[in-house]
Amino acid sequence: MAALAGGARAEALAIVNARIYPDPQAAAIDAGTVLVRDGRIVEVGTSVTLPDDARVVDADGGVVTAGFWNSHAHVLPLPLREAETRSAAKLDFALRRMFTGKGFTTVFDIASFPSGNAAALRRRIEDGEVTGPALLTVDAPFFPDGGTPSYVQDLLDTLQVPSAEVATAEAARARARDQLEHGADGVKLFIGAIVDDGKGVVVMDATIAKAVVDEAHRRHKPVFAHPTTLAGVEVALEAGVDVLAHTTPTGGPWNDVLAKRLVEADIALTPTLALFEIEVRKDQAPESVVAQVVSVARQQLRAFHQAGGQVLFGTDVGYVDLFETRREFELMADADMDWRAILASLTTTPARRFGQGDRKGRVWAGMDADLVVLASDPADDPTAFADVRHTVRGGALVHSARMAAVPSSRPGVAGP
Known part of the structure; x- marks a missing residue:
């Protein structure tokens, strides 16, 4: 997982095929993409062009929030x-x-x-x-x-x-x-x-x-x-x-x-x-x-x-x-x-x-790339906030329900 945390900052990470809630009051962006690089959100929308070096995470229709x-x-x-x-x-x-x-x-x-x-x-x-x-x-x-x-x-x-x-x-x-x-x-x-x-x-x-x-x-x-x-x-x-x-x-x-x-x-x-x-x-x-x-x-x-x-x-x-x-x-x-x-x-x-509203808490371009991908929509059931599929911190994929399939260079680190 250390390799993930370090490597993800050097490459782009794209979360695709997602329903995105940019903030608690905003309308959802359906079939959207969030593109991040160097720990920041670069672009959010439905027509995002992915760079060749982007690591792609398929949200599979899930929900993305901050x-x-x-x-x-x-x-x-x-x-x-x-x-x-x-x-x-x-x-x-x-x-x-x-x-x-x-x-x-x-x-x-x-x-x-x-x-x-x-x-x-x-x-x-x-x-x-x-x-x-x-x-x-x-x-x-x-x-x-x-x-x-x-x-x-x-x-x-x-x-x-x-x-x-x-x-x-x-x-x-x-x-x-x-x-x-x-x-x-x-x-x-x-x-x-x-x-x-x-x-x-x-x-x-x-x-x-x-x-x-x-x-x-x-x-x-x-x-x-x-x-x-x-x-x-x-x-x-x-x-x-x-x-x-x-x-x-x-x-x-x-x-x-x-x-x-x-x-x-x-x-x-x-x-x-x-x-x-x-x-x-x-x-x-x-x-x-x-x-x-x-x-x-x-x-x-x-x-x-x-x-x-x-x-x-x-x-x-x-x-x-x-x-x-x-x-x-x-x-x-x-x-x-x-x-x-x-x-x-x-x-x-x-x-x-806690004084970080200018860089955390929203899925907006320019904000820190701290993101959650949920398997289901909290608009249908608030307990869906517990259905975490992926977690991205500072542009790095730090947790995935499929983390066991992701290689790690650190001995002893297993998937969930």
Whole structure:
């Protein structure tokens, strides 16, 4: 796959016989072609002349969209958390299984350990040694004083890493400054931290949260917040965070007033609806309880979306083994997001939100050649976003359902 990533930039790549959705609001281009070269889209249309050196990928009537963003993920599992020392082949496999095989060409890691690991993985991807998505990271998260989440403590003990708790605004500001100066693309606050094996929630002091937000915003970097409760949402509003990493289904429905406040504060939301099913079932709760929690989570997303909020697609993969995306799309559709709104959450909304809207998120000439080929049309069924046939990242074919038939110069890299 490294040969693919390197070679595809030198030659042209053409995706033909496709239904193309240039962006979430544009009309489809039927029987279209997307021509890319040197990592950029060169031409899109129905009368594209292919150069002699073009590598042709037949979409076979499938749908082409811009590459997907996963705006809530973690590079925590092995082998990813050992990015400096693991073989490129093992990292390739893990990244394709978690991300590029699902159409994700850009991923925001919103908390991982040890500190600096995600940046090391990004360097290996950018150097062409490892094939993977464009990777953004917040590096280590910020926990409230006395609020290390109970489900994280064992990992921290295993890795023997320092506590991520911050007790004062000054300490929080200093650590935020240090992480951002060393390449973090944002910061993550556990404003509501679940402790005591899930029996309680410690809420971060608003002055500490505000100190981190101010330091990040001074550098024009986003702040993600894990709110957990409605009290956590209020601290997020007071501190001025940019993205809520989850809804808060244990806190009851969001009314129209709260949804409007979030929208007016320009706070985006990553709903991660399927996560709640997994987490509640993990506690062996009755299915009636699972259904109730998920119903509230859907209601919160529906209220936020109907108020005009910016929704970002995310799965929390890396914390959970949630490689399959179909259920998330199904739940988002059940929350009254149509396929165009879901496509925006995967493409244009995160690209704009994270300052890359001038080059990512649309299938337009001049944009980065990050593309997804789907086997079926999400206009007919939004779960079709999970039917990924091919993924192109920076002009390189990095995943294909037929990847096993594509030769690789790297020993140990197998097809799906």
